[in-house]
Amino acid sequence: MALVETQDLVKKYELGGETVRAVDGVSLSIERGEYVAIMGASGSGKSTFMNMIGCLDIPTSGIVRIDGIATSDRDSDALAELRNQKIGFVFQQFNLLARTTALDNVAVPLIYAGLGTEARREKAKAKLEEMGLGDRLDHSPAKLSGGQQQRVAIARALVTDPVILLADEPTGALDSKTSEDIMQIFESLNAQGITIIVVTHEAEIADHAKRRIEFRDGKVIEDVAVNNSQKVSS
Amino acid sequence: MIGNFRQQASGWLVNVAIAMTALRTNLMRSILTTLGVMIGVFAVTLAVAVGSGAQVSVMQSINALGSNMALIFPQPDTGEGGRRSFDRGRLTMRDARAIQKQISGIDDIAPQLRSNIQLIVAGRNASTNAVGTTPGYGKVSNLVAENGRFISEADVRSAARVVVLGPTVARKLFGDFDPVGETIRINRAPFTVIGITESKGSSFGNDNDDIALMPISTMRQRFSGDSLAGPDDLQLLFVGFQNGISLPEAKREMTKLLRERYRVRGKDINPFTIRTTEEFMKESAQVTGIFQIVLVAIASISLLVGGIGIMNIMLVSVTERTREIGLRMALGAKRSDIRNQFLVEAAVLCVIGGAMGLILAIAGGTALTVYADFPVPIGVGVGVGAIIFSAFIGLLFGGYPAVRASRLSPIEALRTE
Ligand SMILES: Nc1ncnc2c1ncn2[C@@H]1O[C@H](COP(=O)(O)OP(=O)(O)O)[C@@H](O)[C@H]1O
Ligand SMILES: [Mg+2]
Numbered sequence: 134m135a136l137v138e139t140q141d142l143v144k145k146y147e148l149g150g151e152t153v154r155a156v157d158g159v160s161l162s163i164e165r166g167e168y169v170a171i172m173g174a175s176g177s178g179k180s181t182f183m184n185m186i187g188c189l190d191i192p193t194s195g196i197v198r199i200d201g202i203a204t205s206d207r208d209s210d211a212l213a214e215l216r217n218q219k220i221g222f223v224f225q226q227f228n229l230l231a232r233t234t235a236l237d238n239v240a241v242p243l244i245y246a247g248l249g250t251e252a253r254r255e256k257a258k259a260k261l262e263e264m265g266l267g268d269r270l271d272h273s274p275a276k277l278s279g280g281q282q283q284r285v286a287i288a289r290a291l292v293t294d295p296v297i298l299l300a301d302e303p304t305g306a307l308d309s310k311t312s313e314d315i316m317q318i319f320e321s322l323n324a325q326g327i328t329i330i331v332v333t334h335e336a337e338i339a340d341h342a343k344r345r346i347e348f349r350d351g352k353v354i355e356d357v358a359v360n361n362s363q364k365v366s367s
Numbered sequence: 368m369i370g371n372f373r374q375q376a377s378g379w380l381v382n383v384a385i386a387m388t389a390l391r392t393n394l395m396r397s398i399l400t401t402l403g404v405m406i407g408v409f410a411v412t413l414a415v416a417v418g419s420g421a422q423v424s425v426m427q428s429i430n431a432l433g434s435n436m437a438l439i440f441p442q443p444d445t446g447e448g449g450r451r452s453f454d455r456g457r458l459t460m461r462d463a464r465a466i467q468k469q470i471s472g473i474d475d476i477a478p479q480l481r482s483n484i485q486l487i488v489a490g491r492n493a494s495t496n497a498v499g500t501t502p503g504y505g506k507v508s509n510l511v512a513e514n515g516r517f518i519s520e521a522d523v524r525s526a527a528r529v530v531v532l533g534p535t536v537a538r539k540l541f542g543d544f545d546p547v548g549e550t551i552r553i554n555r556a557p558f559t560v561i562g563i564t565e566s567k568g569s570s571f572g573n574d575n576d577d578i579a580l581m582p583i584s585t586m587r588q589r590f591s592g593d594s595l596a597g598p599d600d601l602q603l604l605f606v607g608f609q610n611g612i613s614l615p616e617a618k619r620e621m622t623k624l625l626r627e628r629y630r631v632r633g634k635d636i637n638p639f640t641i642r643t644t645e646e647f648m649k650e651s652a653q654v655t656g657i658f659q660i661v662l663v664a665i666a667s668i669s670l671l672v673g674g675i676g677i678m679n680i681m682l683v684s685v686t687e688r689t690r691e692i693g694l695r696m697a698l699g700a701k702r703s704d705i706r707n708q709f710l711v712e713a714a715v716l717c718v719i720g721g722a723m724g725l726i727l728a729i730a731g732g733t734a735l736t737v738y739a740d741f742p743v744p745i746g747v748g749v750g751v752g753a754i755i756f757s758a759f760i761g762l763l764f765g766g767y768p769a770v771r772a773s774r775l776s777p778i779e780a781l782r783t784e
Pocket of ligand 1: 147148153154157173174175176177178179180181182184
């Protein structure tokens with residue numbers, strides 16, 4: 134069974150009497166352990182697609198299945214639980230809580246998982262240490278560099294041990310050196326078995342993935358396996 | 368079970384921690400919002416306390432009169448309407464004796480004449496309200512001589528120049544010195560102090576101890592001889608009843624008796640008025656009840672304003688933190704988690720404001736008790752009630768903003784700048 138599956142997925146927006154088909158009939162499936170890059174020009178519907186498979190947005194029509202269960206069959210509480218347990222989000226702008234320490238930021242999902250204070254601290258600390266931020270636990274986002282902030286965000290996305298990591302332009306606000314560090318992290322996470330779906334319009338970022346899906350005007354125009362050895366030789 | 372409870376408790380604690388962070392972030396705004404609730408809770412708490420203080424005061428002053436009695440005075444009872452067959456009110460010593468003889472269940476009676484007098488001793492003087500009465504007064508009014516003795520039948524028969532002083536008058540004239548047996552001058556005539564009454568405190572700022580008692584016969588001879596029409600006339604009559612006697616029934620019987628004595632017929636107005644302590648209690652309970660409702664209603668307006676302030680600031684807070692709400696939802700917060708977070712924030716604001724308001728109210732109540740001699744009891748019940756009520760205000764006025772926050776769509780909230 135596919136981990137993520139969409140069927141005829143459509144998202145329409147009505148804008149001033151005009152209908153925008155942001156996602157226009159996308160059917161695809163992503164298996165456990167895949168590393169997928171979603172590419173396409175700005176406005177091609179990448180984010181809209183990501184938000185629907187992340188259960189943040191509701192499709193106009195079509196089906197999204199996570200682990201075989203259609204999201205439309207679940208109520209808002211069940212979707213919240215699904216996001217909490219199975220999906221980790223990484224955003225372009227990091228989205229960390231200001232005036233809140235790295236440790237407390239990473240612990241937020243564990244509040245909603247119902248863990249007690251001690252368990253939350255321990256798990257959050259372990260994840261931050263994995264991200265090489267063991268010495269930054271009590272720093273607020275304002276005192277961290279962009280790369281460090283994004284690593285805190287990744288620790289937060291991973292703290293509930295989800296099966297899927299969704300990253301929408303995770304390096305969009307970072308310089309190329311720092312971007313490369315983040316890609317290294319993604320690669321090692323994928324090696325540990327976490328399914329990764331990353332939206333990007335940078336070819337270098339997409340080259341780290343094993344599969345590339347190209348969007349144009351809300352439709353998938355290309356869906357190919359990436360040959361990593363080719364990348365190295367080119 | 369226990370694990371689940373601990374998880375929930377820790378969930379609420381997290382919400383309190385989130386709330387404190389949020390409130391600290393906008394400290395000035397939080398303080399100003401809190402002030403609104405503080406003033407509201409202060410006003411309502413004080414209103415409740417003043418209202419119940421008034422009730423206590425009224426009951427105390429009625430109990431100070433004597434708990435089960437009727438007061439009769441020579442004043443036309445205009446309550447019923449009708450023809451007036453006399454030129455003035457009537458009440459005589461003979462009426463008093465007739466009542467004592469013919470009405471059943473009477474404990475004792477206290478016929479009275481009252482007059483303002485000047486007391487002088489060794490250069491000190493005091494003026495007070497003197498009551499000329501009989502030994503029955505002590506029994507009917509629950510007044511005993513703490514020191515010395517009360518007026519006796521013999522004193523009344525002989526119109527003896529003896530006086531029983533209230534503690535306040537005694538202190539004014541003699542300080543700490545025991546005055547029993549001393550001679551004082553009342554309007555020039557020498558009187559012997561035979562006793563000091565027990566203290567009855569004060570009610571409504573009225574000192575019940577500022578009193579002097581003497582035999583009714585002495586009073587009639589010396590102080591109110593010509594202010595009354597007849598030599599047998601009374602200004603006031605207390606009729607004390609035994610416990611368990613129905614006062615309305617006794618009042619009906621006394622009215623019937625006095626109407627016969629004065630030959631009042633049909634719907635004609637009585638030349639006397641009878642009131643019972645039971646009627647006083649009912650009337651004052653009604654008056655103080657209305658007084659309290661009006662007071663609390665007025666005070667509630669300020670609490671309402673405070674509550675609207677809470678709602679306003681919570682709506683602002685939700686709008687400002689829309690992106691945070693979206694993020695929390697993306698990270699797994701259920702609608703109820705978001706709702707509770709903002710409810711707790713509103714409740715924390717209100718409880719802090721409520722606690723400050725309660726402290727202010729206790730200070731205000733104490734000041735009133737001490738300086739205005741008006742009891743304002745703020746008990747543990749009122750205190751706990753005020754805090755719970757504040758939390759309730761928080762939930763009530765924080766409810767709409769909190770529910771609104773919880774209904775946001777995760778993606779739309781996240782996209783907000
Ligand atoms: N909330 C919205 N309301 C109206 N139109 C939207 C909304 N979100 C996205 N769109 C439109 O949908 C299309 C796809 O947007 P998006 O998925 O953000 O593209 P991408 O992430 O590929 O840049 C764009 O034309 C965009 O203007
Ligand atoms: Mg996008």
